Amino acid sequence: MPDQPRFELYAYWRTSATYRVRVALNLKGLAAQERFVNVDAGENRGEAFLKINPLGGVPTLVEAGFPPLTQSAAILEYLEEIAPNPPLLPSDPHGRARVRSLAAMLATDTHPLITPRIKRYLMEHGFDDAAWRAWQIQWFSTGLRAVEQRLASESQTGRFCHGDTVTMADIVLMSIIVVVRVFKIEVAGTPTVNRIAALCEAQEAFAKADPMRQEGAPQP
Numbered sequence: 001m002p003d004q005p006r007f008e009l010y011a012y013w014r015t016s017a018t019y020r021v022r023v024a025l026n027l028k029g030l031a032a033q034e035r036f037v038n039v040d041a042g043e044n045r046g047e048a049f050l051k052i053n054p055l056g057g058v059p060t061l062v063e064a065g066f067p068p069l070t071q072s073a074a075i076l077e078y079l080e081e082i083a084p085n086p087p088l089l090p091s092d093p094h095g096r097a098r099v100r101s102l103a104a105m106l107a108t109d110t111h112p113l114i115t116p117r118i119k120r121y122l123m124e125h126g127f128d129d130a131a132w133r134a135w136q137i138q139w140f141s142t143g144l145r146a147v148e149q150r151l152a153s154e155s156q157t158g159r160f161c162h163g164d165t166v167t168m169a170d171i172v173l174m175s176i177i178v179v180v181r182v183f184k185i186e187v188a189g190t191p192t193v194n195r196i197a198a199l200c201e202a203q204e205a206f207a208k209a210d211p212m213r214q215e216g217a218p219q220p
């Protein structure tokens with residue numbers, strides 16, 4: 001009998017934050033048994049899931065003997081510590097700070113604005129579908145264009161966001177790109193982002209994590 005995976009990953013097909021963890025697990029050769037949480041049906045707000053993650057968000061990583069680990073950035077840092085190869089952070093402090101800063105521009109300052117809970121609140125307070133779409137375009141564009149400006153102008157940018165190997169910055173960047181595509185939004189004027197995205201998605205670890213390849217994704 002094959003060994004049980006070390007982790008359970010509470011996940012939903014489309015989510016940006018879960019995608020980050022999927023890519024990191026793939027890159028590091030770690031396996032997780034996914035537990036499907038239907039965010040669109042509100043399962044993440046049900047009593048059972050709120051006991052696992054009181055903020056009602058996926059991903060949540062569960063490992064026997066430890067409390068559930070929430071927050072994709074914390075999960076990525078944890079995976080980096082338990083499985084340092086391949087490294088997803090540079091070896092120097094300035095480099096690590098730059099990678100974390102690029103990642104936070106999207107994971108901390110962009111993504112939370114377009115989550116289902118924000119949509120639900122806005123729709124209950126006067127938004128309609130068109131206003132919501134304009135909101136999504138506004139915040140995705142703001143985040144991606146700001147990252148583009150840094151990537152295009154900073155000398156540490158290489159083939160990837162930082163140097164010539166994949167880091168957490170690429171994982172988070174791609175986590176926004178794949179969701180922008182799910183919502184069929186086009187953000188113009190981001191050539192460096194597009195160049196790096198093409199390199200990332202050519203890698204199996206990214207391709208396997210694509211939302212459209214997950215359980216529950218709409219069939220083409």
Ligand SMILES: N[C@@H](CCC(=O)N[C@@H](CS)C(=O)NCC(=O)O)C(=O)O
Binds near residue numbers: 015039056057058059
């Ligand atoms: N900061 C959290 C975000 C978690 C999060 O908001 N996940 C979204 C899906 S990408 C979610 O489950 N949202 C549920 C909701 O908004 O109701 C992380 O990085 O893990």
